[in-house]
Amino acid sequence: MPVRPVLSPETLRWLPWVVAIAFFMQSLDGTILNTALPDMARDLDENPLRMQGVIVAYMLTVALLIPASGWIADRFGTKKIFFSAILLFSFGSLLCALSGTLNELIGARIVQGLGGALMLPIGRLVVLKAYPRSELVRIMGFITIPGLLGPLIGPTMGGWMVQYLSWHWIFLINLPVGVLGCWAVWHFIPDLRGSERTRFDGLGFVLFGAAMVFITIAMEGLGELHMPHLRVMLLLFAGMACLAAYWLRAGNISNPLFSPVLFKTKTFAVGILGNLFARLGSGALPFLVPLLLQVALGYSPSQAGMSMLPLAAAAMLAKWVARPLIERVGYRTVLTANTFALGLMLASMGLVTEHTPYPLLLSMLAVLGAINSLQFTAMNTVTLIDLDDASASSGNSLLSVVAQLSLSLGVACAGALLGGFTGDGGNDGVDTVLGAFQLTFLTVGIMAMLAAAIFLQLSPQDGRKPKANSEHELEH
Structure with a gap:
């Protein structure tokens, strides 16, 4: 058994705040950008319907580096790597703000992703090593709160910044937070390393x-x-x-890197495959909705950002009912029904037109946010709940990779569908931008509904037995 490091009371008190700063930086950056895409496209002389590369480049970079994050931290120490991650993320943000072309912006997003890929896994790793298991739920709950606040304030803040300042400020805002984060890491993050050298695959x-x-x-x-x-x-x-x-x-x-033995655990296999296919639909949501509101319906950036508030607020509220609901009816029922409902709601967004009453649109987004949040919580928990302690770390890492990869594929898929359904898309094209969005939402919704068949493979009793590993549940 590894010996837990002896840390000072001051370090134990401030360490969760430092990790929370990193969580907030990445969460805010992931949501503040979507509302700004049309203005960024206009400034860079690009088609706003073809800006998904800015999002995909970041997500894919994060997915690529997550498998190596634990080994890098064990090899070089958590303090140096966590400090470097925040510094690299902040430097990438500065490069994004200075970008003059789409290719430059995508390159800068890759630099940002190099930092972002290391911030969250290593922050989580420091907490796991620094605190006893009895404190883990409380500490993890605290550091994920800023991660939940990012989607709540990100779209609104992004919309206001774009409308009244410029899109560059959605990246420049990371710089003072990054400076604070670097200072805090240097003073309060312990330099933890692995107890033994492991060979990296x-x-x-x-x-x-x-x-x-x-x-x-x-x-x-x-x-x-x-x-x-x-x-x-x-x-x-x-x-x-x-x-x-x-x-x-x-x-x-x-x-x-990831052992095929993990897939002998039925709930893990179903959870990973369900994550991959269900997130193809839900991952497109934060990308498609701000574009729909601004490009197809003519909303201003601030209006589009404010319109995303019900979605994020309902997602936070759904976290409170997820666990009691799952304990009452089981993972199979919750995930099968919720995945089908998710696809149905995504497809229903294809009915939105410029004549749709605004309160009805907000209600639809709120329902989507709640269903999406319940989906993530249930999928992530069932994936890890039956893994033993020896497999939990590797399983958690693979889940993080699949989550990021499926979100980036979801955005790429939505972008490909939008491009295919626009007027120059050949025989499948439509005459209006709104029509392209409607067909895209319909297609994405059908894809998500089909993923419900994966969760039908669970038995009613799967995941019912409580496991310590459920503490590793990921929120996003």
Whole structure:
């Protein structure tokens, strides 16, 4: 058993606040950007319906680096890596604000993602190592509150900044928070390292990462990048081949990046696959809704940001009812019904027009936010609940990767659908931008509804037995 480090009372008191700052920075950045996309596109002389690369570049970078974050922290120490992560995230934010072209902005978002990929996993790791298990639920609950506040205030703040200042300020706001975070890390984060050196699965990391990059670029190739279909197919096959090679190799080595043995736990296998496919629909939501409101319905940035408030507020409220509901009716019923309801609500957004009453639109967004929040909580918990202590860390890391990857694929897929349904999309195109959004929401909703079949594979009793690992539940 590893010996828990002896930390000063001052460090134990302030450490959760420092981790919370990092959580808030990333959560705010992930939601403040969406409302600003149309103005950024106008300033950069780009089509606002083809700006998804700005979001996908960040999410994909985070997904790529998460598997290496634990090994990097054990090798170089949590203090140095956490400090470097916040510094890199802040530097990337400055580069974003200085970007003059879409390609420069995407490159800057990759730099930001390099920092963001290390902030959350290492912050969580420091808390796990610094506090006894009896304190874990309380501490984790505290540090995730700022992460929940980000989606609540991000779209509104982004809308007001874009309308009354400029889109550059949505990145510049990270700089003072980053300076405060770096100072706090240097003073209050302990320098924790792994008790023993473990060998990193470098080849597995390359194969798994290449698979994610090829598949994501293929999805982008159908939308923003306008790639020929032959090149898209080659990228998809290359990605699938890399993924197959990874899993064949992982089953025959002693210390793989992610072990196939994890999938022998039924709830984990169902949870991971359900996360992958259900998030393809829900991941497109924060990208599509602000664009729908501004580009298709003519809302101002501040109006669009304010309109997202019911969605975020309902998501926070749904967290309070998730656990009692799951305990009462079980994971199978909750996830099957909720996934179908999620798809139905996403498809219903395709009925929105310029004549839709504003209170009805806000009500639809609030219901979507609540359903989406319940979906994430139930999916993430059922994925980890039956894993033993030896598998919990690896399972949690794979869940984080799949969550980020499916969100980036969801945005890429939504962008490809928007591009395909616009007037220049060939025979499937429509004459109006609003029509393209309506068909996109309908398609995304049908995709999400189909994911309900995955959760039907759970038995009524799956996940009923309480496990200590449910403490590792991820909020997003």
